[in-house]
Amino acid sequence: MAKTWFITGASKGFGREWAEAALERGDSVVGTARNPDDVQALVDQYPDTFLAIRLDVTDRAADVAAVQQAAEHFGRLDVVVNNAGFGHFGMVEELTEDEVRAQLETNFFGALWVTQAALPIMREQGSGHVVQVSSIGGISAFPTVGAYHASKWALEGLSQSLSQEVAGFGIHVTLVEPGGFSTDWSGPSSKHSEELDAYADVREAASKRPSASDPGKPEATRSAILKVVDAEQPPLRVFFGKAPLGIAERDYESRLATWREWQPVAEEAHGA
Template identity: 80%
Template sequence: MSKVWFITGASKGFGREWAEAALERGDRVAGTARKLDDVAPLIERYGDAFLPIQLDVTDRAADIAAVQEAAETFGRLDVVVNNAGYGHFGMVEEITEDEARGQLETNLFGALWISQAALPIMREQGSGHIIQVSSIGGISAFPTVGIYHASKWALEGFSQSLAQEVAGFGISVTLVEPGGFSTDWSGPSASRSEEIEAYADVREAASKRPSAADPGDPTATRGAILKVVDADEPPLRIFFGKAPLEIATKDYESRLRTWNEWQPVSIEAHGN
């Protein structure tokens, strides 16, 4: 049976790739974009199978209305993809209040509002799948993108809770955690803080991260996302790309070593 998708940020990057993957196989897609001109090719190519919705995901009322419009147009919602987001580059000391709030409003609260809007519809259906586009930066952390990490770690936390809360309603939740890909995430789509010269060496070292040397091909994620949404038992978490597993393994092994090393102090802190 064909599926109905709701995808935020469908104008480019993963959102665009996944919208086309779904449409090409005969699914129907409601895709959001800040500017409808950016999704005009999808309208021209797929006609009524694609519902364009102009949306800024930081607007909670508009998020609710957009999800309702998609459900009313297509009769149901099978897959909701929270893809809209951007990266902010800046040392923690450099980040302004407006920059921090902007990052969280889009990457965290946008996904929260869309998820909340979709849940009553999916509960009534007794089925549904929420895809949260997280990042390797949702479970690990690197210099220069601290506030981006904050947004994705928070997304990971509420989504893991959500998965447990809604499993009994037939709703699945999957966190897709990509590594580096050839999108414009670190280019025109990104925002940047005013730099403090004292961090020049840290910034230079961060620019030479190995993952930047071998970015993944966004088009290759089309087949991968279809496998995830078609799975009888989809994963709570899945990496996209070659690099994330190695990064996560080193990170978690380091955490376990430290926790074990300091366990006597942890036990002391417990008291009786």
């Protein structure tokens, strides 16, 4: 059966790729963008199955209205993809309050508001799939992107709780955790804090991370996302790209080793 998708940030990157993949196989898609002109080509090519909506996901009332419009237009809502987001680059000491709030408003709160708006519709249907675009940066962390990590780690925790809360309603939740891809996440879409000279060496080392040398191809994720949303039992978490698994294994092995080393102190803190 054809699915109806709601995709935020559908004008470029993963959002655009996944919208096109869904449309090409006959699904219906509601794609949001700050500027609907950026998706006009899809409107022209798929006039009956693609609906463009202007949306700034940081506007909660607009999120609710957009989701409701989508459901009314196509009659149901099968897959909600919270893709809208951007990367902010800056050492923790360099971050301003406005920069951190802007990062969280888009990457975390935007996804939360859209998800909340979709849940009553999906509960009424008895089915649905919420796809949260997280990152390897949602389970691990690196220098220069602390605010971004904060937004994705928050999304990860929220979504894991959500998955347990809505399972009984036939609603699935998946966190897609990509590694480095050739999108404009670190290009025109990104924001940067004013740099402090004290962190020049840290910044230089961070710029040489291996993941930057072999980015994934966004178009290759088309078939991958379709496999995820078509699965009878989709995963709560799934990596996209070759690098994330190795990063996660090293990170979690280190965490477990530290926790075990300090377990006597943990038990001491428990009390007799």
